[in-house]
Amino acid sequence: MIEIEGLTKRFGPYTAVSDLSLTVGKGEVLGFLGPNGAGKSTTMKMVTGFLSPTAGRVRVCGHDVETDALAAQSAIGYLPEGAPAYGDMTARQFLLFIAEVRGFKGADAKAKVDAAVGKTELAGVLDQPIETLSKGFKRRVGLAQAILHDPPVLIMDEPTDGLDPNQKHSVRTLIRAMAAEKAIVVSTHLLEEVEAICTRAVIIDRGQIVADGTPAELLARSRYHNAVTVTLPTTLESAAGGKLRGLASVSGVETQRRADGTVSFTAFAKNGALPIEDIGALAAAEKWDVKELRAEAGRLDEVFRAITTHDAAQRKADAA
Amino acid sequence: MKYVWPIFKREFAGYFATPLAYVFIVIFLLAMGAFTFYVGRFFDNGIADLSVFFGYHPWLYLFLVPAISMRLWAEERRTGTMELLLTLPVPLWATVTGKYLAAWAFIAIALALTFPIWITVNYLGDPDNGVIVASYVGSLLMAGGYLAIGACISSTTNNQVIAFVVTVVVCFLFTISGAPLVLDLFRGWAPLALVNAISSFSFLTHFSAIQAGVIDLRDLIYFFSLIALFLTANVVVVDLKKSG
Numbered sequence: 235m236i237e238i239e240g241l242t243k244r245f246g247p248y249t250a251v252s253d254l255s256l257t258v259g260k261g262e263v264l265g266f267l268g269p270n271g272a273g274k275s276t277t278m279k280m281v282t283g284f285l286s287p288t289a290g291r292v293r294v295c296g297h298d299v300e301t302d303a304l305a306a307q308s309a310i311g312y313l314p315e316g317a318p319a320y321g322d323m324t325a326r327q328f329l330l331f332i333a334e335v336r337g338f339k340g341a342d343a344k345a346k347v348d349a350a351v352g353k354t355e356l357a358g359v360l361d362q363p364i365e366t367l368s369k370g371f372k373r374r375v376g377l378a379q380a381i382l383h384d385p386p387v388l389i390m391d392e393p394t395d396g397l398d399p400n401q402k403h404s405v406r407t408l409i410r411a412m413a414a415e416k417a418i419v420v421s422t423h424l425l426e427e428v429e430a431i432c433t434r435a436v437i438i439d440r441g442q443i444v445a446d447g448t449p450a451e452l453l454a455r456s457r458y459h460n461a462v463t464v465t466l467p468t469t470l471e472s473a474a475g476g477k478l479r480g481l482a483s484v485s486g487v488e489t490q491r492r493a494d495g496t497v498s499f500t501a502f503a504k505n506g507a508l509p510i511e512d513i514g515a516l517a518a519a520e521k522w523d524v525k526e527l528r529a530e531a532g533r534l535d536e537v538f539r540a541i542t543t544h545d546a547a548q549r550k551a552d553a554a
Numbered sequence: 555m556k557y558v559w560p561i562f563k564r565e566f567a568g569y570f571a572t573p574l575a576y577v578f579i580v581i582f583l584l585a586m587g588a589f590t591f592y593v594g595r596f597f598d599n600g601i602a603d604l605s606v607f608f609g610y611h612p613w614l615y616l617f618l619v620p621a622i623s624m625r626l627w628a629e630e631r632r633t634g635t636m637e638l639l640l641t642l643p644v645p646l647w648a649t650v651t652g653k654y655l656a657a658w659a660f661i662a663i664a665l666a667l668t669f670p671i672w673i674t675v676n677y678l679g680d681p682d683n684g685v686i687v688a689s690y691v692g693s694l695l696m697a698g699g700y701l702a703i704g705a706c707i708s709s710t711t712n713n714q715v716i717a718f719v720v721t722v723v724v725c726f727l728f729t730i731s732g733a734p735l736v737l738d739l740f741r742g743w744a745p746l747a748l749v750n751a752i753s754s755f756s757f758l759t760h761f762s763a764i765q766a767g768v769i770d771l772r773d774l775i776y777f778f779s780l781i782a783l784f785l786t787a788n789v790v791v792v793d794l795k796k797s798g
Contacts, residue, residue: 331564
């Protein structure tokens with residue numbers, strides 16, 4: 235539903251987005267990740283027609299955003315960064331305005347507004363001016379505005395920024411509920427959000443895609459993927475450390491002493507191996523007094539850091 | 555039209571959602587009154603017409619219209635609502651037109667609220683009401699001209715103060731381009747055709763023609779083409795800014 239081909243955006247000498255290609259289909263919830271200034275918002279602004287690309291093209295539901303902007307924009311619901319809205323209008327007036335601009339009239343417009351208000355739980359603040367609302371409510375007004383016309387394509391720039399955990403949860407539930415029928419792109423800094431709602435994660439850095447896969451695939455790239463943490467009394471430290479390192483499925487072990495007289499070992503898995511079985515068997519055989527034993531799926535933040543700082547470190551090394 | 559209407563409605567209601575509308579209208583009416591009665595010595599003239607009143611309009615508009623136009627686009631840019639507005643499925647010309655017409659309609663209301671002075675001259679004497687109607691039409695067209703210039707300039711910046719100051723300067727040049735102050739600069743060396751062309755850009759020239767009571771097609775064409783020109787420039791500026 236969203237086809238991006240060779241998208242490039244330069245601001246003077248600065249290249250914000252560089253030859254980016256991406257396709258998002260129906261039923262996908264794409265998490266758009268990247269450090270600040272990586273080009274996430276710029277890409278979204280080009281997809282929604284707010285910025286013109288320097289090169290490349292974007293099609294939304296088959297409509298080229300540059301040459302057939304109206305048709306493309308009709309198919310998009312967009313929550314811009316910071317959820318801008320007209321502060322002097324009440325939430326109701328604002329949503330009715332959006333409904334009218336999108337071509338709904340009278341009772342139809344009211345019905346659309348009511349539906350969006352219901353989904354975003356805004357009923358209590360409908361008649362307050364938007365500028366008097368809390369950050370969380372403002373964000374939800376922006377969200378209501380984006381989903382009002384039930385668009386096939388939904389693009390949201392940091393939809394849960396500024397929300398409390400309960401509000402985050404309800405927004406995520408809402409996104410999941412809509413996911414099957416739409417193509418959704420969500421930019422976020424919150425990696426837990428990617429695991430919670432996304433079917434696909436794309437990491438961009440300096441305007442280019444550096445990783446693209448399901449959250450599980452990205453987790454598999456983590457050093458912590460299938461790593462096992464086992465906590466034992468400090469008395470076993472040296473003996474247990476050696477035994478753990480000796481296991482065929484373990485590539486390395488990190489040790490961390492804890493204040494309560496225990497020591498934690500984190501055993502990293504060799505490619506594709508599952509050390510939890512070996513370690514469980516070892517602990518049983520040695521009759522260790524195990525305080526804690528758990529395996530990890532991986533850490534997305536660590537993958538994120540590894541991917542987005544590797545190049546920068548490389549450049550520094552090249553320059554030196 | 556289906557695109558222009560919602561934009562117009564929102565923008566127009568926006569004036570009255572804040573104190574802006576009321577402050578503006580009060581200042582506008584006070585200024586009109588002060589200039590007409592104190593500076594223009596309306597009563598001392600002893601003539602039942604409104605030429606004194608209308609004579610001050612260009613100079614009041616010079617400062618009051620940029621105060622309205624400065625926020626048209628600059629504020630949208632600063633608050634980020636520009637991004638919302640331009641990603642809605644509305645053609646750019648319709649957005650520009652809707653916002654412009656809302657501002658113009660607002661000024662029209664302020665202008666219409668000067669009606670007591672019309673009643674006053676009719677009570678005091680026997681004025682030529684045809685001339686007064688023509689002058690009102692001319693005044694509104696002139697306000698539209700200032701506003702189009704201001705809208706275009708507002709779209710180039712996100713700073714309302716810059717928009718205001720630049721608009722005042724540009725509008726001032728358009729106002730006085732028929733005055734000796736400007737024309738004398740050109741008379742010595744420029745061909746007569748150029749001098750006449752510059753003179754014909756003047757708001758004052760066209761407004762005083764209409765004020766005489768004759769709505770000439772040429773004056774109408776002048777104001778409407780000026781408005782069209784600056785609104786087109788407005789569209790072009792907003793579109794160019796999309797390219798970064």
